Amino acid sequence: MQPHHHDHSHTEAHFEQSDTVRDIVIGMSDGLTVPFALAAGLSSAVTNNGIIITAGLAEIIAGSIAMGLGGFLAGKTEIEHYDSEVKREYREIKEFYEVERKECRDIFAEYGLSHESQEKIVDELSKNDDKWVDFMMKFELGLEKPDINRARQSARNIGLAYIVGGIVPLTAYMFTSTPVNGLMFSSIITIACLATLGYFKSKVTGQSPGKGAFQTTVIGVLAAAAAFGIARLFS
Amino acid sequence: MQPHHHDHSHTEAHFEQSDTVRDIVIGMSDGLTVPFALAAGLSSAVTNNGIIITAGLAEIIAGSIAMGLGGFLAGKTEIEHYDSEVKREYREIKEFYEVERKECRDIFAEYGLSHESQEKIVDELSKNDDKWVDFMMKFELGLEKPDINRARQSARNIGLAYIVGGIVPLTAYMFTSTPVNGLMFSSIITIACLATLGYFKSKVTGQSPGKGAFQTTVIGVLAAAAAFGIARLFS
Numbered sequence: 414m415q416p417h418h419h420d421h422s423h424t425e426a427h428f429e430q431s432d433t434v435r436d437i438v439i440g441m442s443d444g445l446t447v448p449f450a451l452a453a454g455l456s457s458a459v460t461n462n463g464i465i466i467t468a469g470l471a472e473i474i475a476g477s478i479a480m481g482l483g484g485f486l487a488g489k490t491e492i493e494h495y496d497s498e499v500k501r502e503y504r505e506i507k508e509f510y511e512v513e514r515k516e517c518r519d520i521f522a523e524y525g526l527s528h529e530s531q532e533k534i535v536d537e538l539s540k541n542d543d544k545w546v547d548f549m550m551k552f553e554l555g556l557e558k559p560d561i562n563r564a565r566q567s568a569r570n571i572g573l574a575y576i577v578g579g580i581v582p583l584t585a586y587m588f589t590s591t592p593v594n595g596l597m598f599s600s601i602i603t604i605a606c607l608a609t610l611g612y613f614k615s616k617v618t619g620q621s622p623g624k625g626a627f628q629t630t631v632i633g634v635l636a637a638a639a640a641f642g643i644a645r646l647f648s
Numbered sequence: 649m650q651p652h653h654h655d656h657s658h659t660e661a662h663f664e665q666s667d668t669v670r671d672i673v674i675g676m677s678d679g680l681t682v683p684f685a686l687a688a689g690l691s692s693a694v695t696n697n698g699i700i701i702t703a704g705l706a707e708i709i710a711g712s713i714a715m716g717l718g719g720f721l722a723g724k725t726e727i728e729h730y731d732s733e734v735k736r737e738y739r740e741i742k743e744f745y746e747v748e749r750k751e752c753r754d755i756f757a758e759y760g761l762s763h764e765s766q767e768k769i770v771d772e773l774s775k776n777d778d779k780w781v782d783f784m785m786k787f788e789l790g791l792e793k794p795d796i797n798r799a800r801q802s803a804r805n806i807g808l809a810y811i812v813g814g815i816v817p818l819t820a821y822m823f824t825s826t827p828v829n830g831l832m833f834s835s836i837i838t839i840a841c842l843a844t845l846g847y848f849k850s851k852v853t854g855q856s857p858g859k860g861a862f863q864t865t866v867i868g869v870l871a872a873a874a875a876f877g878i879a880r881l882f883s
Contacts, residue, residue, distance in 0.1 A: 446714045447707070451686075454706025459699065464690075467883045468703045471689025471875035472682065476711075478871040479681045486863050490855055497854065524779045526772050534769065537761050544759045552787065619732065620725055628721050636713040640706035648702045 431617060432563070436570035438614045440480060442607065444578025446633045448472050449603045452582055454640030456592035458648035465586050465595065473579035481572025488564025495556055502546045502554075506539070513549070514539065520552055581606055600637070607633045666852060667798070671805035673849045675715060677842065679813025681868045683707050684838045687817055689875030691827035693883035700821050700830065708814035716807025723799025730791055737781045737789075741774070748784070749774065755787050816841055835872070842868045 448469045455465045506513045517538065518531040526534075538545045550556050585599035586592070608626040615625025683704045690700045741748045752773065753766040761769075773780045785791050820834035821827070843861040850860025 443714050443718065446718070447710045450710030450714075451703065451707050454710070455699075455703055458702045458706075463883065464694065464699065467693045467879050468686065468690055470882055471879045472686050472707060474878045475682045475685030475689070475871040475875045478685075478874055479678050479867060482867050482870065483678065483681070486867070490853065490860075493855060494853060521769075524773060524783050525776055526769065530765075530768050530772055533765050534756075534761065537765055538759060541760055548759050551790075555792065557790065618725065618729060620728060625725075632714060632717050632721070635717065636710040639713055640710045643709045644702045644706045647705055648698065 432567070433570060434614070434617050436567050437574045438610060440477075440571035440574025441578035442610055442614075442629055442632075443476070443480065444473065444575035445581055445603055445607050445610065446578075446636050447476060448579040449582035449599060449633060450636035450640040452586060452599060453596055453637040454644035456596040457641050457645040459592060462586040462589065462592060462595050465592060466583055469579070469583040469586070473576055473583075476579065477572045477575040480575055481568045484571055485564055485568035488559060488567065489561070492559045492561060492564070495550075495559055498554060498556060499546060499550060502549050503542065506542060506545060506549075510539075516553055517545075517549065578606075603633060604630055667802070668805060669849070669852050671802050672809045673845060675712075675806035675809025676813035677845055677849075677864055677867075678711070678715065679708065679810035680816055680838055680842050680845065681813075681871050682711060683814040684817035684834060684868060685871035685875040687821060687834060688831055688872040689879035691831040692876050692880040694827060697821040697824065697827060697830050700827060701818055704814070704818040704821070708811055708818075711814065712807045712810040715810050716803045719806055720799055720803035723794060723802065724796070726794045727796055727799070730785075730794055733789060733791060734781060734785060737784050738777065741777060741780060741784075745774075748780075751788055752780075752784065813841075838868060839865055 451472050452465050452469050455468055459465060514535050517535045518528075521531045521534060522528075538548055550558075582599045582603040585597075585602060586595035589595045589598055607630045611626040611629025612622045614629070615622045618625075686707050687700050687704050690703055694700060749770050752770045753763075756766045756769060757763075773783055785793075817834045817838040820832075820837060821830035824830045824833055842865045846861040846864025847857045849864070850857040853860075
């Protein structure tokens with residue numbers, strides 16, 4: 414294997430690591446954005462920091478449960494869906510043997526393989542039901558077996574990252590005495606954190622770090638500005 | 649084609665439709681959950697509905713931007729990632745021709761195909777660079793070309809569904825005069841909506857509707873209870 418060439422084991426390790434990074438980035442950037450924006454909005458409507466902190470903490474715990482538990486249950490549903498599709502596929506290769514063979518040939522026909530090769534592949538694949546079903550799940554339906562442990566980890570990572578991210582903008586209101594000062598310091602630290610997060614996220618995923626920093630920050634600023642405007646309008 | 653057997657065109661139509669349904673369910677269930685929980689939390693801490701409505705609206709607009717715009721930019725990043733992987737794959741089939749051939753054979757070796765078939769498939773595939781790269785993107789890396797229009801639609805659907813979902817629990821505070829009454833009516837209508845949403849979501853995805861209704865409702869109730877507890881603790 415030549416240097417710098419990705420091999421399978423390397424690719425998989427890379428994916429697992431980047432899954433965790435992605436979860437943390439998703440949770441933390443939403444946590445930085447939404448409680449920050451909520452607090453900014455309330456700053457235009459109330460005169461004491463206590464209510465902003467209370468609302469912020471309520472949002473953080475609610476958002477963390479919605480993202481974490483919601484994500485976990487969605488992952489469980491995905492597993493059930495996969496399992497039911499596997500059962501259906503086993504049934505189909507029995508009941509609709511010829512149709513399944515044709516569907517399998519069609520996959521390769523799409524890539525320009527000769528009819529002879531198509532036949533040969535299907536003949537060999539269909540010798541082993543398990544491998545055939547595996548193959549059709551992945552290459553006909555595009556479904557990979559979801560991992561329950563992965564779903565659990567992912568839910569925990571996203572939920573915790575949301576809490577950590579959400580605490581950041583609120584700290585400014587804890588250490589200042591008026592919403593105006595709170596908003597000022599909250600904006601400074603949150604924008605700094607969003608830019609840093611966007612920067613490193615893009616470094617990890619191989620995108621332009623400057624662009625990543627910019628995008629993550631813009632979402633936060635837009636959300637805060639919109640929340641500020643709405644709250645001022647309705648208060 | 650036998651009746652009741654899924655064919656490709658049917659499967660794809662089904663996927664597109666369920667993508668939209670999934671987006672709306674994701675946005676609406678989060679919209680029902682988080683603003684509902686935030687309002688419930690604030691009900692334990694404030695004495696007038698105005699501040700709850702203001703906070704709720706600020707949260708809705710912030711959450712909608714974070715989910716919608718955030719989702720859209722994530723989709724765009726995914727497309728850039730796909731495009732850069734395509735370029736890399738074109739480079740690799742030139743520079744590491746034999747390695748790529750081996751990787752391609754390995755895909756089929758995993759499913760028990762004979763060495764002879766592996767060779768034959770790779771010989772035919774490698775005749776056309778475009779088809780070969782297409783094939784390796786999907787079958788080696790498991791990447792499908794993401795659709796920018798789909799990302800845009802998805803962002804809009806999720807963002808709007810979040811707003812629609814979020815307005816529901818707040819209406820109760822608009823038509824009552826105290827937080828206690830607001831919370832009572834808000835809980836009734838939100839739980840009814842969450843259960844209905846969970847029920848139909850599960851019907852569409854082929855899961856047990858009762859279980860779906862139960863799970864969606866439990867997330868909302870847990871989030872609201874946690875927010876209520878936190879807000880009471882810190883106010």
